[in-house]
Amino acid sequence: MILGIQRSVSIDQAGLRDVTAPFFSHAWEQRKLRDYLVPSKEKNSALSYGKDEVLSVSGDAGVVNQIQFQGRSYAGASTKDYGVVQTGDVIYTKSPLKKNPFGIIKTNKGKAGIVSTLYAVYKPKDNTYTPFVEVYFDDDARLNNYLRPLVNKGAKNDMKVSKSGALTGLICFPGATEQRMLSEFFQQLEDLITLHQRKLSHLQQQKKALLQQMFV
Incomplete structure (x- = not known):
């Protein structure tokens, strides 16, 4: 099924590059x-990666x-059966979150x-720019409705779905070039949000210091 969708994304006064040039008029495909x-079969059987290279998904x-984010490694005694995750691979974690x-x-x-084996790792096909996969599923409602x-x-609230089974749902993607440009656009938004959060934190600290000095 082909869906005809017109896109026009532009945010002024934010220092963001306009992703509508060139304008994309190709239909997004529902597939x-x-x-x-495709599910990855790459394992850490040769122990090429150590426990300090275990990844988590937040x-x-x-x-x-895992160590940098959680302060320690939660790896088992052996990591031989752990899946290898290359840069650009997609991960599905079956751990439930509140949202x-x-x-x-x-x-x-x-x-x-x-x-760990609790995660499913996927490789992209030639028609896929994997950062867009994350962008697509960043919307909680879309992700939950898909899964x-x-x-x-x-019975223990564990997820029962195979690696291949998690790929059988319908999605609606544009072509690879548009996937890339949209991903870059949303990354600029994330960078801008981070920048302003840091500025806000700095101003809040400055305000706190000035208030303390005022009443000395």
Whole structure:
């Protein structure tokens, strides 16, 4: 099924590059996610990656180094069966979150590493720019609606869905070039948000210091 969708994204006064030039008029295609991703079979069998290279997936921070993010490694005694995650690979974690009861889908934008068998790792096909996969599923409602019919929850609230089964849902993607440009646009937004958050934090600290000096 082909969906005709017109796009025009532009934000003025924010220092963002206009992604509408050139304007994309190609239809977005409704297909199954397996038409864009394939399950990875790459394992850490040769122990090429150590426990200091174990990755975790956070709803807010994305794919992160476990030690740097959580302060320690939670790896098992052996990491031979852990999946290798290359830069650009997509990860589906079956751990439920409050906003995402069926798990989350993120793209590894950092260094390569390994993940436990609780994670499903996917390689992109030639028609896929994987940062866009994360952008697409950043919307909680879209992510939950996609995963809900695919996932069965066990008695212990564990997710029962195979790696290939998680790819059988329908999505609607543009072509690879437009995927890239949209991903770059949203990354600029993230960078801008981070910049202003840092400025806000600095101003709040400055205000606190001035108030303390005022009443000395």
